Amino acid sequence: MSDQEKKQESAGPTAAKGEEAVPTTMPITEAPTVKVARPAVEDYLAGIRGELADLPATEVSEILDDVGAHLSELAAELGEGADTAALTARLGSPSAYAAELRAAAGYPPKPAAQAAPASSTPARLALIGLLVSTVGMTLGTLAFEPAFVLLCALAVLLAVPLLTRDGPRVPSVAALPAVQNFLNARPKVGSTWRSSTDFVASLQPAWWLLRAFVAAGLVFAVFGTSTGLTAVLLLFLVVAPVSVLLGFASRRDRRWLWAVVPLNGVAAAAMLLVAGSGLASPVQEYSSPASYSQPGLWLDGAREIEDIRPVDAQGQPLSDIYLFDQNGQAIDVSSQRCYEDGRSSYAPSVAPRPYPRGTSQFDPTTGECRHVPPAPLVVAVPQPTAQPTATPMTAPPSMSVAPQPTTAPPASGPPVTTVKPPPTTG
């Protein structure tokens, strides 16, 4: 027996050398993997996959290739009764099967229980990275926040530990319960829903072209100075083959999804933005403050001054007042427009009149503007603190001590010629 044992032990060290010595070995990983349809077989396989999760991914997929073929053949032998219980009765539990396989194949025994959840952590991280980057980049694009989009793009890096060692089908992510539940929630084959979702899925190549066009447009929107359609179309001719290749690549190798899905989100968000602005742009132009000047006199652009009620320092209302600005131009408050409940009309254009003038009101019965004379108004006059400034105003006789022409400008200001408008009968 000792000779035999020596042989067994020596099989290990020769392994690496032996592999190199077999260049004629066919590349098995490129063979098409036909999915077995039986759910019991899938369940059993998933169980074994979980038990072998600590082994190198290529080795695991080779094993699962063998075992999957075996299981489906076994299931075919068992016929209709091939459920998980029947498979377990024939082969033992998936964990027992995996343990036996490990022992026979010379793999190290399965790491202790604490290592099992740890092995699914990279898969979880990868899934979280994919979700965060996709949702974040989509929302960031919608909100027009390039910095946020770039930040969320970094979330994809969470998947790097997994993607560097997992196979093209990313089996450890596919084995996650959340992903399994999602896949099982798909409509059953043959149902009406499934045929419509299949139809939508068949439109995928059209989406590949569409997103290429969006990408070309985005490049010009972000970097380009000219956004001519010709330039976008030229870039599209370059981007479209890349997008289609990427589409086929991600069908073959699911690891591409970590790059493609977040970018798809950005493209979809950009399309939504373009579609949204296309609908909103006529309204925007109309309400743009730059292209629309408000008639009448406005205070801080927010409060319309409809009339001016001059009072003297004692609060006594003054009448027949004309107001001029710093250039001697008459200040006219009339917007010539009156509103009520969204209806409006134009007051007849009149020459400037002295203040107070009264206001213009919309008359619902006639549909025209009606003149409302100034009503009595009590205002609080601020008490002047510097008394002497008011004194010369209230003591006209003192003016005669130092006679000045009434047209003379104040000493501090530049000469301004005011023109009194002719009185009108409006």
Next chain:
Amino acid sequence: MDTSQLLKGVLDLAVLAVLDRGDGYGYEVVRGLRAAGLNEVGDASVYGTLRRLYNAGLLTSYVVPSDEGPHRKYYSMNAPGKARLRETSEQWLAFAKTMESLVKVA
């Protein structure tokens, strides 16, 4: 002693001997062993052994598409595998002879 315990030491030889008759995929090897009377050999043990022999460079493999299910991965012995089979079977025969005489005496 359980036969499965005895099998462990000679499963490599048994699998190589089955593949020496012709290339086969995993389940074929299992059936070949069963047909030869090794009923207690576990399916998983056979698959594990195949993987180990393959990784040791004693087997090559190729894939044959199948109409009714997943493709089948056939294992085939190469020159190092044949050499190993010769070597191990000689050891086994000598060992068995020794055991036989020992057991007969007892």
